Amino acid sequence: MKMSIYKGIPEYAKEIRRTVFVDEQGFHDEFDETDRAAAHIIAFDEDANPVATCRIFKGSEPDTYILGRLAVLKEYRGNNIGSKLVKEAENYVRENGGKRIALHAQCRACAFYQKSGFTAFGETEEEEGCPHIWMEKRLGADQTPRP
Secondary structure: OEEEEEEOOOHHHHHHHHHHHHHHOOOOOOOOOHHHHOEEEEEEOOOOOEEEEEEEEEOOOOOEEEEEEEEEOHHHOOOOHHHHHHHHHHHHHHHOOOOEEEEEEEHHHHHHHHHOOOEEEEEEEEEOOEEEEEEEEEOOOOOOOOO
16 A cells, blocks of 8 residues: 655545545535645555545644545445555644644544544534534644543
């Protein structure tokens, strides 16, 4: 498994996200202005095929980065690729001076993020009819989640 980080959205990320979020899950508002400024991590299989992606960008709170749009192609799920993407994002955040990662998770994906050390906070919100909740993970010495 090879991971590559791109500034701005590469075509690989668009294809994976279109397949997972638009075709498979029925979302419509998949791409936005954040895609241009975000770093995009792409996971490639042994044959150099792009199989998963996520994006990471600086949030509005100090030392906070936002992880989002994590997508793994259906035929590659169950192989810990999503967890590897999260670890790569954590490394990126640390290398860029961040101390916290936040994400707006689909509620059905909460257990996945909890296994990676994220905790939920705030109220459940709807995004295109799908319940989401904010989650966070503190990196470094102070890993106390917010109340």
